[in-house]
Amino acid sequence: MNAEGRPGWVLATVSMAVIVFLQIPVLVVVLAAFSKTAYLTIPPQGLTLHWFEVVLTDADYLGAAWTSLWLALASTGGSLVLGLAAAYALHRKFVPGSEMLTSLVMAPLVLPSVVLGVALLQYYTLTGMRGYSAGLWIAHVVITVPYVVRASLAGLSAVDPSLEDAARVLGADGPTGFRLVTLPLVKPGLVAGGLFAFITSLDNVPVTVFLLSASQSTLPVKIFTSVEHGVDPGIAAVSTLLIAATGLVLVLAERWTGFHKYV
Amino acid sequence: MSTPSKPAGVALVSPLLLVLVLVFAAPVLLMLPLSLREYVPGTGITDRWTLANYTQIFTDDYYREVVVRTLELGFGVTLICLLLGYPLAYYMARATPRMRFALTMLVIFPMLLNLVVRSFGWIALLANRGLVNNLLVDMGLIERPIKMMFNLTGLLLGMSHIFLPFMVLMLVPVIQAIPRDVQNAAYTLSASRPRVFWSVTLPMTAPGILSGSILVFVLTISALVTPRMLGGPTYKVMATLIYDDFLQTLEWPNGAALAFTLTAMTLVIIGISSRILKRWSGSA
Numbered sequence: 001m002n003a004e005g006r007p008g009w010v011l012a013t014v015s016m017a018v019i020v021f022l023q024i025p026v027l028v029v030v031l032a033a034f035s036k037t038a039y040l041t042i043p044p045q046g047l048t049l050h051w052f053e054v055v056l057t058d059a060d061y062l063g064a065a066w067t068s069l070w071l072a073l074a075s076t077g078g079s080l081v082l083g084l085a086a087a088y089a090l091h092r093k094f095v096p097g098s099e100m101l102t103s104l105v106m107a108p109l110v111l112p113s114v115v116l117g118v119a120l121l122q123y124y125t126l127t128g129m130r131g132y133s134a135g136l137w138i139a140h141v142v143i144t145v146p147y148v149v150r151a152s153l154a155g156l157s158a159v160d161p162s163l164e165d166a167a168r169v170l171g172a173d174g175p176t177g178f179r180l181v182t183l184p185l186v187k188p189g190l191v192a193g194g195l196f197a198f199i200t201s202l203d204n205v206p207v208t209v210f211l212l213s214a215s216q217s218t219l220p221v222k223i224f225t226s227v228e229h230g231v232d233p234g235i236a237a238v239s240t241l242l243i244a245a246t247g248l249v250l251v252l253a254e255r256w257t258g259f260h261k262y263v
Numbered sequence: 264m265s266t267p268s269k270p271a272g273v274a275l276v277s278p279l280l281l282v283l284v285l286v287f288a289a290p291v292l293l294m295l296p297l298s299l300r301e302y303v304p305g306t307g308i309t310d311r312w313t314l315a316n317y318t319q320i321f322t323d324d325y326y327r328e329v330v331v332r333t334l335e336l337g338f339g340v341t342l343i344c345l346l347l348g349y350p351l352a353y354y355m356a357r358a359t360p361r362m363r364f365a366l367t368m369l370v371i372f373p374m375l376l377n378l379v380v381r382s383f384g385w386i387a388l389l390a391n392r393g394l395v396n397n398l399l400v401d402m403g404l405i406e407r408p409i410k411m412m413f414n415l416t417g418l419l420l421g422m423s424h425i426f427l428p429f430m431v432l433m434l435v436p437v438i439q440a441i442p443r444d445v446q447n448a449a450y451t452l453s454a455s456r457p458r459v460f461w462s463v464t465l466p467m468t469a470p471g472i473l474s475g476s477i478l479v480f481v482l483t484i485s486a487l488v489t490p491r492m493l494g495g496p497t498y499k500v501m502a503t504l505i506y507d508d509f510l511q512t513l514e515w516p517n518g519a520a521l522a523f524t525l526t527a528m529t530l531v532i533i534g535i536s537s538r539i540l541k542r543w544s545g546s547a
Binding site for chain 2: 011012014015018019021022023024025026028029032082083085086088089090092094095101104105107108110111112113114115116118119120121122123126138139141142145174199202203205206209210219220223224227228231235236239242243246247249250254
């Protein structure tokens with residue numbers, strides 16, 4: 001191989017600097033969570049677990065965490081069911097106008113989230129659904145379903161349709177053929193899509209913040225709104241727990257599905 | 264081939280379709296009449312129709328400033344992401360598979376992390392009593408903290424960090440797709456490194472650069488969370504102004520008009536870029 005084709009040390013240095021830049025805010029948050037002082041210094045002046053204790057015994061934070069979790073699980077579940085069914089029909093061209101339908105399903109990715117958020121705020125106010133958890137749940141299905149459909153379509157396009165036909169010939173009906181043949185083959189893509197949906201729901205502020213009832217909050221919305229009243233190390237502690245959870249999910253997802261191929 | 268069965272297909276698609284029509288299309292369309300309603304401060308929304316909510320975005324100095332700031336931010340963040348992302352993407356594309364995997368993970372990790380958490384990290388860094396200012400003061404380099412939040416600096420830094428992974432992940436496969444032989448052929452013809460970059464590498468990756476830039480630009484001008492957290496309630500962009508119109512000042516018609524303007528901007532940009540990309544791929 002030509003030596004000129006290999007990356008030089010300048011490029012290597014710049015690249016590593018950019019990688020470090022990407023991790024810096026993460027490291028800072030973790031440092032802040034263990035810091036004794038309310039403001040950050042390098043090196044940190046004393047380490048403490050105090051802020052974790054504060055956060056893990058705070059009813060507000062626990063309630064927000066619970067809301068975030070059920071919302072993410074329920075909307076991922078809804079998206080997987082609705083998204084896989086639709087993707088299967090779209091992929092097999094069962095319905096006329098498949099291409100137009102696909103763009104409609106993907107449209108929530110293109111529309112700025114804040115626009116959907118305010119549109120739903122007005123809509124739910126008009127229809128009397130404002131403040132209901134069901135409305136929030138459906139909204140999260142809408143913003144997460146494109147990821148599931150995209151992953152399902154990618155997974156389905158790699159499956160040879162004659163495999164399912166073979167199952168039919170051997171006496172399986174449509175649903176059985178799908179369950180025993182196609183579903184296991186698209187499962188890795190589906191897991192990746194579901195994870196994306198879960199993370200997207202867990203991350204969302206621009207839609208959620210407009211639809212929560214006064215007594216409700218999710219973790220990101222709570223952090224988002226409380227920052228306006230000042231920065232406290234409790235936020236850093238919650239954030240650190242979220243960082244740890246994300247890291248764990250990434251490692252597990254990589255083990256299960258080779259997640260990075262789907263990003 | 265399996266015979267397409269229409270009723271089954273319709274039954275599979277219609278639940279999702281129903282949800283999207285009722286909870287996506289209808290709400291957005293119903294906001295259109297709202298954006299054409301007159302708003303009188305003190306009284307609220309009246310029954311009269313008006314275009315003023317749209318025209319003021321372009322005629323009113325305050326609104327114009329916010330729109331221009333939003334676009335400046337979009338261009339600035341896109342440029343920074345390109346300048347930082349291209350070298351990293353190039354290095355990743357040419358690295359050994361092991362190294363590429365490790366770096367990909369390090370790029371994906373901050374991207375998957377909660378947006379609010381990442382923005383909070385930048386607050387901890389850039390605030391007046393944040394890490395950077397404390398460090399500079401301790402080292403005796405400055406006497407008083409430098410203002411890095413609630414202004415363009417903070418937003419540029421924070422948002423470039425947030426959207427950089429998207430740019431890198433768009434560029435890596437494009438750079439990987441360049442056949443080594445083409446570059447080596449140029450070197451054999453005794454072209455210098457910069458020459459090869461300008462005449463071979465850069466043109467061949469242009470579609471990836473455009474796609475990545477459009478993605479970052481659109482994400483930046485639509486972003487709410489980071490601009491609000493790092494810009495505060497006073498340094499506004501379009502998305503944060505919409506947020507305030509709906510939740511703080513309750514001037515819904517203004518907010519709705521701004522929301523449609525922002526949507527139109529993103530659609531026009533995506534439309535133009537996809538036409539350019541189509542033309543490029545057609546001529547290649």
